[in-house]
Amino acid sequence: MARTRLKDIAQRAGVSESTVSRVLNHREGIAEDTQRLVREAARALSHHAVGDEDDLVGVLVPDLENPIFSQWADRLEADLFQRDAATIIATRPRGTKGEQHAFHRFLRLGVRGVVVVSGFHAQQHGPVAHYRELLGEGINLALINGVREDLAGTFISTDDVAAIELAVGHLQDLGHSQIGLALGDEHTWPVRQKVRAFERLIDVSTAARTIAYTDFSYAGGYEAARELLRQGMSAIICGSDVMATGAIAGVRSLGKDVPRDVSVVGFDDVSWARLTSPALTTLRQDVPQMSRAAVQAVLASPVDSRRPERTELLVPPQLVARESTGASASSRRTGSPVSADTMRE
C-alpha cells in the first residue's frame, strides 16, 4: 500500500500511520474502536477513489409485495440498463420517514435522478419538502401515478378517467346497471380521479352505496366485494388485480359465481392476471410506455434547481377483456342484445 494512502487514512481516522499499518496488516493489540475507525476511513477513501457512477438512478416503490410495483421496478431497471444507467431500489416502509430516508440514501450515492412510483406525491396533502430537496440538488424527478400541483418534476400517470370510462362502458355493454367501485385510500390522486369519473357516469344519488373504500390488498377486495354485493351490485370495478382476486373470493363466499352472477374488473394487468381462474378482465397500465418516459425524464439534463420545471403526462390504459366479466343475469333473462365490441384476447 502506498505511503500517501496510509497517510490519508491516518489523517481521516485521526490516528498515526503506524496504527493504520498495524490494523490493515491484522496485527494484534489494537483497540476495537480504533480498528473500526481505521477500517471505516480506509473504506471511505477507497470508495471515494472508485468514484460515483455517473448515471445512477434511484427507484422508490411502496413495496415489492404487490406485483405491479415489482413490475415497475423491474421494467425501469431494464430501461435504464439499456441507456447505460444503473438502478438502486428502495421501498418506503410505512410513512414519510421511510421516503425521506430513501431519498437521503439516493443523495449519498450521488444519483442523477429519482423515479418515485405511487409515493407521497400522490397524496392530496402531507409533506413533500423532501421532494423539493432533491430538486434543489439538481436531481431529476419522475413521479409515477400521482399529481401534486405544488411540486415540480415530471408527472407520469395512467389516465384514470379513461380507465373508469372503459370499465363502465364494458360492463354496461354486458347489460350491467348496478356497478360498484372498490378502492383504497381516498386521499390519493388516482383514487380521486377514478371517483370523479365514476360519479360522472353512474347515478350515485340512489340509496345504495356504490363505492367501497378498503385497501388495495386481497383482503381489501374480499371485504369490498361483500359490502357492494349487499348493496345489490352485479359488477365490481377494483383498483388493483390483487384486489380483484380478493373480490372474486368475496363473491364466492356469498355463494355466488364469477362471472355468472357477478362481473369483476381488475386494474394493472399484472403478469399472472391471465393465469387466474377465471382469467381477469382488467385495465392494463401501459407500464412500458410510462417507464420509457420516466427514464427519459431522469436522464435528461439536470434540472435547473432555481426554476425546476413541471410536466404532466397522462397515458391511456387498455381494457383487456378475459373471463371474469360476462352478460348480466337480467340481460340474459330478457334476452336483450349485448354488444360485443370490446377487445378480447
Add this chain to the structure above:
Amino acid sequence: MARTRLKDIAQRAGVSESTVSRVLNHREGIAEDTQRLVREAARALSHHAVGDEDDLVGVLVPDLENPIFSQWADRLEADLFQRDAATIIATRPRGTKGEQHAFHRFLRLGVRGVVVVSGFHAQQHGPVAHYRELLGEGINLALINGVREDLAGTFISTDDVAAIELAVGHLQDLGHSQIGLALGDEHTWPVRQKVRAFERLIDVSTAARTIAYTDFSYAGGYEAARELLRQGMSAIICGSDVMATGAIAGVRSLGKDVPRDVSVVGFDDVSWARLTSPALTTLRQDVPQMSRAAVQAVLASPVDSRRPERTELLVPPQLVARESTGASASSRRTGSPVSADTMRE
C-alpha cells in the same frame, strides 16, 4: 449558512468562498461546471453530516420479474424493518459486473450487512473476489440458495434434495413412473443438488432423457415440457412456478390436459400459485424462516475480517398439493390403489 460551512465547501470544491455563496444563493454569471462542483461539494458535506444509518442492509436479487425474487426482497425488508434496520435493494443485471457494482454501492452507503439471493455464490465456478472484499471490510454476508465451499459467510438454502424426494414421492404415490425434471442453468448449486437427488431416485439409465435444461422462465417451462413429453414422461417437476405455468401451456400445446394426462409440479409457491388454473401443486420454499435467519446473520456482530466464519443452513421445503397433479392415466386404467397421504390444502 454558517461561515465554517461555506469554507468547507469552498475547500472541497477548490473555489473561493464568495463563489460558493453566489452559487448557493442562485446568483447569475457562474460557469455551469463551477456550479456543479460547488453543488456536489455541498451535497457531499451535508450528507456526511447526516451520517450513515447504523443499520442499513443491502439486498441483492437477480431481478424483480420472477415473483419469488420480489417476495424475497419484500420479506427481507419487512424482517429488517422489525429489527429497526433499513433496506436498500439492487438487482444484478446481466453478469458479475452488475453484482460488483451493486456491492460497491452498498459499501459507499456503509451497509452493515449484505443479503444475496441466488447470486454468483450459487455458481459452481466464476469470480467471487467481490464477496471476499465485503468480508474483508467486516461486512456480514448472508447468501441464499447456493453454496460455495471456497467462500465464508452464512449460507441459507432450501433443501433441494428433500424437495426432489417430496415431489418424486408424491408423483409415485399417484402412480407415475415416467417422471421428468425441468431445470435452468446446470452450473448452479441448487440445480446440481436437485439433479443429484433425482438421479438417486429415478433410473436414468434408460434411453429416454428425463432431465431438460432450459431456463427458469415461462418460455423455458414451455420448451422443457414439450421435450419431456416427447420422451414419454407423464409427470414433470419444474424448477420454478413460473416455469410450471409455461409447462402447463406446453402440455396443452400438444393437445394434452393437466392433470388428466400429465401432472406438473412447480417450485417456490409464489403468491399466485393457488390462483392459477389448475392451481399449482408446488414445493414451498420456507421464505419466512430463511429470511429471519438471514436477517439475524447480517445484524450479528460484524465479522472478524481476519477469520470470517462459514455457516451452512438447509431449510426443508413443503409439498403443497393442489390441482396440477393427479393419478396417472395408467394407474386409473388398472385401478391400482393410489395412496393419498400427502398434504392437501
